[in-house]
Amino acid sequence: MQRMKQSLLSKEVLTIVLLVAVTFLSLLLPSxxxxxxxxxxxxxxxxxxxLQSVLYLLIYVAIRPLLVELNPGLKFIGDLITFILLIKLLIASRFDIKGLLHFKLFEWAFFFFLGVGSLVGYLNGVxxxxxxxxxxxxxxxxLVYYFLSRTVLPANWKEQLSWTAVGLGWLVSLHGLVExxxxxxxxLPEYWQYMPLSAENLQRxxxxxxxxxxxALIMMFTVIAVLFLKNLYKNMQYxxxxxxxxVLFIGVLILTFSRGTLIAGAFFAVTYLIFxxxxxxxxxxxxxxxxxxxxxxxxxxxxxxxxxxxGVEAPDGTVGSLADRFGQILDNKNVDRMVSNGRVFYIKKGFEIYQDYPVAGTGFGTFGGAATISYGSPIYADYGIDLSIYFENKIYSDNQYIQIIAETGTLGVILxxxxLLAMVALFWKQRHTRFxxxxxxxxxxxxxxxxxxxxWELKVYTLIFFTIFAAFAVEHKFYKQYRV
Known part of the structure; x- marks a missing residue:
């Protein structure tokens, strides 16, 4: 118990707690x-x-939607921290441009993918x-991966990262249970309280x-963090x-009723156990x-x-079961909705676009991505996609692959x-290690x-993924590292 107390009162933990407190206090200020x-x-x-800013960033990005809903003045914190990190790395490297411009194959493929999508989108009127x-x-x-993977990380970095995830897990879990x-x-913000939810989502x-x-994706990572710490402290600490x-994190994960995350988590567990x-x-x-x-x-x-x-008024469906949630997949009404204007509809439209633009697609900002949410798409009318039937006139493709197929064609799919394959090749070489x-x-x-x-557009997921990946890159010395 004493060591637990010392850990919770460590300078690093108290600093992150203070930053989170400052963030919430800032909500009281004019925008x-x-x-x-x-x-x-x-x-x-x-x-x-x-480095502590990166740990704070994990919490900030996870709760950013609520912060920005309450006070738009807090929406640039993440971008600002990321920019400062890159400046700090440049200074720490003493402007070692040659070292900083060393990239792995997966990065070069990523850059060319971004270039193809951007160029084709521009040529198609985006x-x-x-x-x-x-x-x-x-x-x-x-960019967070870029910074961390080229930085000398402290020996207990994975431990710090895991404890930050556990702290985040408690924050979002307790709030989620109250909700x-x-x-x-x-x-909850007033707009969130009265946001119209479908019958399938009332229970979530x-x-x-x-x-x-x-x-759910956050909770999956917090469960992984707990398991890592349990393995780390084999002398039964904490x-x-x-x-x-x-138990708390798994319980909240279940209560999100997120089928996709539960399926992905099962694949993660099986893959890890096999190896x-x-x-x-x-x-x-x-x-x-x-x-x-x-x-x-x-x-x-x-x-x-x-x-x-x-006596609290609430619509039917606020209490559901996991079995019912998975059973909805085969429900005729749900299947009809997916075919008419849901995930199956997006896939069919994506391949329809691909047939017309098989080489390089229609470019970024044309089909079911983040840019189309904010800017619309120049091709939706041509393919009979009526945004007026969707909530707030916005759609995601809800499938990263069909978006890539439609927006970047065969060339983008190859890149x-x-x-992805160049990335997994790096992991495969270390398949004999736990990491x-x-x-x-x-x-x-x-x-x-x-x-x-x-x-790959979901910031909270990619931030956690790339932060863990960066620790892997540093451990196996992929790049020249600098002391920041």
């Missing part, structure tokens, strides 16, 4: 003042403590602003990220705290899942039913395949996620 104050504070801090927006979405979290039990009436926790799938955290043969992990996960159902899932659903019994085995599992899980989400 323009909040913009100035947070810009000064986080620019200075990022320059002085760049505005420069939309193209820049899309490129930024793809590249912003890679669930209060039937979305407490601790949206949380601080404002999206159940994003929350045993009870980590066990409680594991590591760490069969003790099966017991840990089985007990964790059973305890999560008994101590979190069922009590929380019972609490929601009790709150409704007390993105090289990006390499974990990265193989994470790569597989990411690939599965791409079939359900625009995963």
């Amino acid at each position: 323009k003042i909040a913009l100035i104050v947070t810009s000064l504070i986080f620019a200075i801090f990022a320059f002085i403590k760049p 505005s420069i602003g939309a193209i820049v927006f899309q490129v930024r979405t793809f590249v912003i979290m890679y 669930k039990i209060s039937i979305r009436q407490w601790l 926790i949206y949380g601080l990220p404002g999206n159940p799938n994003s929350l 045993k009870w705290f980590l066990n409680i955290s594991l 590591s043969r760490d069969w003790k992990l099966v017991k840990t996960l089985a007990i964790g899942w059973l305890a999560a159902f008994i101590l979190v899932y069922y009590p929380v659903n019972a609490s929601v039913s009790f709150v409704k019994y007390l 993105f395949a090289v990006y 390499g085995q974990m990265m193989l599992g994470l790569w597989i899980a990411t690939g599965v996620c791409g079939a359900f989400y625009n995963i």
Whole structure:
């Protein structure tokens, strides 16, 4: 207990807690003042403590949707920290341009992919602003990888990263449970409280990220972090705290009812077990899942039913089951919706576009990506895509691969395949190590996620993925490293 107390009161932990507190206090300021104050504070801090800024960034990006909804003045903190990190690296390298411009094959493929999508989009009438927006979405979290992978990291960096994830897990879990039990009436912005939700989504926790799938992906990483720490502290340090955290995080993961994440998590676990043969992990996960159902899932659903019994008005469907959630996949009504204007519809339209533009697609900003959300698309009318039937007139392709196929054609598919395969080749070489085995599992899980989400555009996921990947790169000395 004493060592636990010392860990929780360490300088690094207290600094992150202080930064999070400053962030929430900034919500009380007028938007323009909040913009100035947070810009000064986080620019200075990022320059002085760049590595701790990355740890803070993990929390900020995860809860950014809520922060920006409450105060738009806080929306540039992430970009500002990332920019300062690159400046700090440039200075630390003493402007070693040759060293800084050394890239692996997966990076070169990524750069060419961005170039193809940008050029073709411009030639097909997409505005420069939309193209820049899309490129930024793809590249912003890679820049964190670029910084970390070329930096001398402290020996306990993975430990710091994992504890940060656990802290984030508690923050989003407790908030998510309050949201669930209060039937979305407490601790949410007013717009979120009254946001129209489909019948399938009423039962789901949206949380601080404002999206159940994003929350689920965060919880998946927090579970991985707990398992890493349990393995690290084999002398039973923090045993009870980590066990409680594991049960809580799995319970909240279940309550997101995120089918895609649960499937991806299963692929991650199976892949890791195949390579590591760490069969003790099966017991840990089985007990964790059973305890999560008994101590979190069922009590929380019972609490929601009790709150409704007390007279709180709520639509039917606020209490659901995991079995029903997966059963909806084959429900005739849900299948019809997917075919008429959902995931199946997007796939059909994507291949229709590909047939017309097989070589290089229609370019960034044309089909189901981040740029089309903000700027629209010059080709939607040509393909009978009516945005008026969608919530806020916006659609994602909900499938990273069909977006790449439609927007970048055969050339883009080849480049993105090289990006992914060159990346996994690096992990495969280290498949005899625990870290390499974990990265193989994470790569597989990411690939599965791409079939359900625009995963490489999802900032919270790519930030965590690239941060872990950077630690792997530093451990195996992919690049020249500098002391920041």
